[in-house]
Amino acid sequence: MTGPARRRPSRAETRRRIIDAATAVFARQGIAATSLNDVAAEAGLTKGAVYSSFTGRDDLVLTIMEEHIVERMAGATTAFADLADLDEATTEAGARLLAGIDSDATWHRLLLEYWGLAMRNPAVHKGLAERRARLREAVTAAIGKVADRHGITLPLAPEHLAVVVLALSNGLAVERGVDPDAVPSSLFSDVLKLLVTPRPADV
Structure with a gap:
């Protein structure tokens, strides 16, 4: 028997997750040394997910x-x-x-x-x-x-x-x-x- 389907995060929730992750990485290693790959890894998302919310x-x-x-x-x-x-x-x-x-x-x-x-x-x-x-x-x-x-x-x-x-x-x-x-x-x-x-x- 399978459990209930996991709810997919809303766009706003994903955006918040990215912002919080980016804030943490920027604070830890600075802006210039941070890539979107770093942000995606911190947020547990793909780089594409980050680009879907930010240019x-x-x-x-x-x-x-x-x-x-x-x-x-x-x-x-x-x-x-x-x-x-x-x-x-x-x-x-x-x-x-x-x-x-x-x-x-x-x-x-x-x-x-x-x-x-x-x-x-x-x-x-x-x-x-x-x-x-x-x-x-x-x-x-x-x-x-x-x-x-x-x-x-x-x-x-x-x-x-x-x-x-x-x-x-x-x-x-x-x-x-x-x-x-x-x-x-x-x-x-x-x-x-x-x-x-x-x-x-x-x-």
Whole structure:
């Protein structure tokens, strides 16, 4: 008597499996030294299965990067949505962003490696620039919602402030990775507070 037929993984489940496997291999041996064969072996899949979800290694790397940033920014914007007091919300958002830096140090190392690769390869540079532009758009939209929610006067246009926030995150990750004591746990929150000011009440 045969047992029940094994359920075939969905496309989304296979994609998740590939992303998790690639993240592990990239972290272990770096992006440049990793092939799709390595990723497939880590995931227990064929190379063809990887290509059915991603066009190549660059597509996979960029997808992982985008996913990480979206998740981190979502956690920060949730703080602004959940907490009515602006000071408390800014403190919590900064704490969440810095916690993300600490828990995801490997990802920042990969970002720096891929940035170096992109600077030497026009095709890689183009793909990275396109994905970063999409991320800036998402962060810009989130900043606009936060400003409206809390009645904040932004010191810069939202799209420019998005660049500042992303650059701040990347820069603090580098400095904290080199010397953790140089980046106090409250620093991200403190800088965010300098960037947001409540609008004056109507007279």
